[in-house]
Amino acid sequence: MQHNKKKKNDNKDVLNNEKPSVSDSGFIVVGKNPVKEAMRAGNQIDKLLIQKDNHDHVLGDIVSMAKKRHLIVKTVDKRSLDAMAEGQPHQGVAAMMAPFHFQTVEDAIALAEEKGEEPFLIILDHIQDPHNFGAIVRSANLCGAHGVIFPNRRSASVTAVSVKAASGAMSYTPLIKVGNLSQTLTQLKEKGFWIAVADMDGDFYGDVDMKGRFALVIGSEGKGVSDAVKKQCDFTASIPIYGDIDSFNASSAAAILMCEAARQRHCGKTTTPKTAETPDNKSTLNALTDQILSMNS
DSSP states (O other): OOOOSOOOOOOOOTTTTOOOOBOSSOEEEESHHHHHHHHHTTOOEEEEEEETTOOOHHHHHHHHHHHHTTOOEEEEOHHHHHHHHTTSOOTTEEEEEOOOBOOOHHHHHHHHHHTTOOOEEEEEESOOOHHHHHHHHHHHHHTTOSEEEEESSSSOOSOHHHHHHHTTGGGTSOEEEESOHHHHHHHHHHTTOEEEEEEEEEEEGGGSOOOSSEEEEEEBTTTBSOHHHHTTOSEEEEOOOOSSSSOOOHHHHHHHHHHHHHHHHHTTSSSOOTTOSSSSHHHHHHHHHHHHHHHHO
């Protein structure tokens, strides 16, 4: 399904009035790779906590990185880290982060322009599970999305669990918290975006044109996409199912659809995705899909 016809853009800069929001309090990042990525990205870290009597060489490298950045480093017992990690494997390290700075749709569009690309946005309709939230952000980054939009109420957000699942992607992917998803969709359409929704009943996802200014809506676990949001979408992208159960996990479905968007938007260009070992479209898509699905399993 093609969308070659240009959308009307009335030049109303309706999204310019949005202001970046900040989380009410700091949050905690746990695990070696997420903490290293937070430091590499230049995120503001208030304090680094290292488990006592842990002589892991990777932790030693993290401490060295922290000292070069003049961060406060403290040693704590394993019980303290266990409590902070809320059941997540902390691997002997946690970073106490400054309040998270959420960005705006305009920031995401500007990022796309800096890269010389048409903007590609992911919209989460009340995803509840922080693991799914983090995994979707990770896949969004790998597939070249320029931002992830989600509502400020009744939705997973930036927590120790979601940050861990994102494996550092939150340091590089603009996260955009909005008050009203329906209003945001209207504003995006006024800016020339085409919007597809992931749903069981619709067109085969490979037939949906995901190029140009494009946004993909992913519904919540169980309930899917709300009727109010679905009515504002231009296309419905459906993933065929050949097994016995009724649907994919939200983050797995999102990964499949984002991989297809990446294939359409980037394959055939002169630059080769990091995950691709061969230049043909099919091999590139398979490699990227396999990698992301293994992360979300």
